[in-house]
Amino acid sequence: MSPPATSESYFQNVLEKRARSDELAAPLLGNELNRRLNYLSPAQIRLVADAYEYAEKAHTGQQRRTGHSYITHPLAVANILASFKLDPETICAALLHDVLEDTNVNKSSLAGAFGERIADIVDGVSKLSHLVDSHAEAQALNFYKMTLSMSRDIRVILVKLADRLHNMRTIGVMSRDSRKRIARETMDLFVPLANRLGIYVIKQELERLSFEAIYPLRSDRLDRLVKRVRKKDKDRIKSVHQKLESGFREAGINARIDYVETELYSIYRSLRDHEETFDAFMDTLIYRVVVDSTDDCYRALGLAHSLYKPKVRAFRDYISIPKLNGYQSLHVMLVGPGAKSIKLLIRTSNMDEVANYGLIAGWIKQSEEDSDEDSQTLATSDVREWISNLLNLQDRGDAVQFIENLKTDLFPDEVYVFTPQGDILALPVGSCAVDFAYSVHTDVGNQCVACRIDGQVAPLSSILESGQTVSIVRAAAAHPDPMWLNFVQTAKARSAIRDRLRSRGEEESIVLGKNLLNRSLANANTSLEQLDFRRLRKVFREFNVRKRNEMFEEVGRGNLLAYQVAQRLLEEDIADHDTSNIEHGAPIYVQGGQNMGVRYGRCCGPVPGDDIIGHISQGEGLVVHRAQCGNMKSVEAKHTIMPVSWTDNPEGEFVTRLRVDIEPHLGILASLAQDVNALGAGISMLDVTERTPQLSSVQMDVGVRSLKHLRRIIRSLDARTDTSSVQRLTH
Incomplete structure (x- = not known):
């Protein structure tokens, strides 16, 4: 006897039935493909037909879990991309995207049949088949592979997005655990990626399908509740629509006005994060207003204010300051009938196309003009720059940090600030002046020492707000402070700071090591410059180093004790050297900042003016403490403690x-x-x-x-x- 059906099992059956339907699993037959390609030339259509025949032959005998022939999946992916009027190479790659992974076809034979560019796209998609691994190191490597593929040809990720979209449409045939795992992977990576590329139509559907797959019961109940409330609002929605249409018509502004239903997952996320109540969501009616020109956008804004009272501080101009993915619109909130809210999204038809299709809007427009142009030139410069920045985020030392950096960069909320020259920079919410400096240029960030916000001196950690003007004070000899990593937000700043600190670490440790050795050698009335290092290779081997700078670095990092190294150098170089005690010597002077291999004890937080002492800590080098620090009183190896003093003008925070x-x-x-x-x-x-x-x-x-x-x-x-x-x- 089978167990009683649960709510979860009921929705599993609903999802599975939907996934097996011909409408989703096999929306296109091979002989129907040509009618979707009427924007291509006859020669290009023949190329696509050849790719279909090649893929069909390669996948002969294979079936999907839906019960359909496997070729229905590549056809569905090609159908999605053809609806965006993408170039013939991309359509061919969509049809062939699984032949390298699931059949005996290799890349060289594929390149011989369809050329290197199509083969490269297919190869790039195949390498992204298993993007997310449970181990952080493997996950970082896979993210990096994805970014590298995008940098070579952006069409790789477009085919992958279409592939994931069709797989999500048919995800109901997967087991419960697999369904939820794939849906979470989609929500974590592919949804924000589609959003960053501005492809809203794909982002919205992937988000909806993922929500349904992860939380089928919540999705269903929320959907029913929204429909029930909106049914009561039917007259109000129609009344506002008619008033807007009438007002625009009388003002002589040609406008297309559409009511926009709020996405279920947006409502769910706001309720989950306590950002807004359900009633507040449902009290807001959203309308998209599409006009002929940018001037008409601002005229429409003025007209809207005459029809309904505007809400205070509820206006966003994304036309003058576009979002990072190219999105442009005027957002305005109005007080509607019964004190309910009305939100208008005002844009031109071109802006509307970009809002829906983002990066691929260029292909749609191009297909109407000249479909022979090289498709790769359509990737906008800002997208290429973003991809290049992602490549720079690969941090060999910290895979988890790389993944967090990437996720932060994929889906940020934004603030908009001005440079002193009046240029506008978009930064994630929570960014500080250091983030601003690195967004201007890496050198500006590395050399920043102070900042002014709206003309007033402010800490570098100050969180920026939209509309502020930020000026950075630089010093050629300055360098990043490790403390900045505690408050910077952008992946670019974090990566650049770590890179600079890594490169300085070796130099600083070498300088500090030399100073410590010279301090010990001074008690024997000599110095490093007076030693003959050609005769000291035996000492190098004893300390497991190959050359002088390696030895200096190990001393500076505290891995070798300066007085012990100095003692051995003297024994080998000077047969009758003075055996006086060389453990002690003159104080090391501290300039300030995290330079010269010097660190400051977090246990006591010394600041200029405090009485201080130094401690040679293994792996860290010289750590400065307050003289009364309790940790220093408990140090048993007294030879690791040394006198230090502040210079006359210490610098830094x-x-x-x-x-x-x-x-x-x-x-x-x-x-x-x-x-x-x-x-x-x-x-x-x-x-x-x-x-x-x-x-x-x-x-x-x-x-x-x-x-x-x-x-x-x-x-x-x-x-x-x-x-x-x-x-x-x-x-």
Whole structure:
């Protein structure tokens, strides 16, 4: 006896029945393909027909899980791309996209039959067949393969998107676990990728199908609820539509007005993330207004304000400042009948085409003009630049970080800020002045030391808002601070900072190693310059290094102790060397910033003005601590501790930790951050612990210039009426 059907099993049956239907599984027969290609020349149609015959022969005897002949899948993929009027090479590649992976055909024979370009596209798609692996390293490598394929020919990812779209349409024949895994992979990668390329029609359908596959019950219930509410709104939707049409007609503006239904997954995501209530969503009616010209867009905006009262601060001009994927429209919110909201998306017909088809809108337009032009030239320069930047994100040392960088870059919300010259830069929400600097140029980011936001000096960690003008102060000798990695948002900035720190790390460790060795050798009245390194290869072998700079670097990183290396160098170079104690010597001077292989102890957060000592820590080099740091008192190897001093003018921002005991109230963190920022200090961490109902402890990492600067901040916080005490922490 079979178990009773559950809601999950019911929807599984619905999805499977739909997947097996001819309408989805086999929407096109081979003899029907030509009528979809009426935008191509007869010679190009013959090429596509040859590709179909080749694929059909190669897949002979193969079947899909839907029960249909396998050739129906390549035909369906070709049908999707033909609906966008893509070039004949792309259509051929769609028909052939599985022959390398699923048949005995190899790339060389495919290239002999259809040319290198088609073979390259098919090969690129085949390499993307198993994009996501459970292991982070393999996943990063696969993401990188995808990006590399896109950089060579953007049509690879277009065929892959169409392939994934048809597979999602027929996903109901997969097992429950496979269905959810593939749907999540689609939601995580292919949906944001389609969005970044501006191909909204594919993005929207992939998102809907993935939502249905992952949460079939939620999708069904939400769909029924939306339809029930909208049925009651039928008259209101029609009334607003008629008023808009009448107003535009009387104003002499030619406009096509369409009601836009809100996507189910957008509603679900906002409800899940508590961004908006269901009632707020359903109280908003969305209309797309398509006019003839850009001037008409702004005329339409003025007319809309005369028909309905505009909402305050609810206007976005994506025409003057397009989104990263090329999207352009005017977004305006109006107060409609019964205080309900009306949202208008105002754009031209060309903008509407780009909004729906993004990158491939060029192919659609091209097919009406000259279908012989090389298709690869259609990829816009900004998309090519984006792909190039993605390639630069490959971080050999951290696969997980690379994946997070890529996801951040694929699907950002945006702020728009101005350069001092008036140019507009789009950055992800949460970006800071350092992100801005790296978006201008890598050298600007590497050399930035300060910034001005709207003419006022501000911390580099300041979060930017749309409309601000940002100016970067540079210094040729400056370099990135590792602390920047705690607050930058863009993948480009994060990658560039890591690259620069990596390259500097070796140089700085070598310089520090030389200084430490010279400090020890000075007690024997000699220096590195006076040693004959040609006779010291035996010492190199003892310390497992091949050359001088490797030895200096190991000393600078703390992997070799300077006094021990100095002792052996003296023994080999000078037979009767002075055996006086060379463990001690003059202090090392600290300039500030994370340079010269110097790090600063997070346990105590030393700042210029503090009494300090140094500790040679294995793998880290010289770490500077406050003299009273408890960790230094417990160090058993006293020879690893050495005197250090600040130079006369230390530079940079130094992070130390404060604890503020304060009465809890609404907005406590924002209030404290505002006070600290007002004194020119940055905050990289805030944490609240409730000690009693009447007292909370706030720990914060503040970036200051000196001990004097820190004391000003402490006095300011201590002067607050809600503050009980302010302490500087030392672990």
